[in-house]
Amino acid sequence: MKENPAEQPIRDRLEPGAxxxxxxxxTDKRPIADIIAADTGTVEAEGFTVEQLGDFLEKLHVTADEGWESRVPMYDGKISVRSDETLGQIxxxxxxxxxxxKAEIAVKDPDGNDLLRxxxxxxxxxxxxxxxxxxxxHYRIEPKTLIALYRLCTE
Ligand SMILES: [Zn+2]
Incomplete structure (x- = not known):
């Protein structure tokens, strides 16, 4: 698929240092629309929507925020979340x-292993x-990783 010219300003903002x-x-050279289409396809093939998965991450983020940089258990202790905030917004x-x-949220299992950042x-x-x-x-999330985490928490 040929790069859509309208994508260029978005692509520029996605480049390192912008x-x-x-x-x-x-290292992904695909057009943005192709990256989105491929991942959305994976999500929908698993019976999910991107909104559902984004809302799930938002819930983890909001809960982590309420912990004021201490670790907060969620979903009966199946996971815990902790946010490390940096000043400013993006x-x-x-x-x-x-x-x-600007923040990084670390999701861990009960043994303290990283499940997702x-x-x-x-x-x-x-x-x-x-x-x-x-x-x-750096923060690429594989849709299947996120779906597995969602299932771990909610099933
Ligand atoms: Zn936006």
């Missing part, structure tokens, strides 16, 4: 007007834009 040091694309690279707090912006990018970041990006 909005974040590492950027959002990793605008959505899709220029939809949303701004998210994500940012508040990731929750927005997935729910609003179906964007899980490019392959190789």
């Amino acid at each position: 909005l974040s040091v590492d950027g959002f694309l990793g 605008p959505c690279p899709f220029a939809c007007g949303a701004h998210c707090h 994500f940012t508040p912006l990731d929750a927005h990018l997935i729910a609003a834009h179906g964007f899980f970041e490019g392959k190789g990006a």
Whole structure:
């Protein structure tokens, strides 16, 4: 698929050094629309929607925020979440007007193993834009990883 010219401003904001040091694309050279279509397809094939998964991450983020940088158990202790906040906000690279707090949320199992690390912006990018970041990006979330976490928590 040929790159849509309208994607270029978004792509520029997703590159390293624009909005974040590492950027959002990793080594992924595919058009943004193709990245979104592939991941949305994976999510829908599993019977989920991107809104559902983004809302789930948002819930983890809000709960972690309420813990004021201490670890908070969720879902009967199946997981715990902790947010480490950085000062400031980051605008959505899709220029939809949303701004998210800069933070990293660590999700762990009861033994303290990392299950997932994500940012508040990731929750927005997935729910609003179906964007899980490019392959190789620092905060890329594999849709199947997120679906497995969702199932672990809710089943
Ligand atoms: Zn947005």
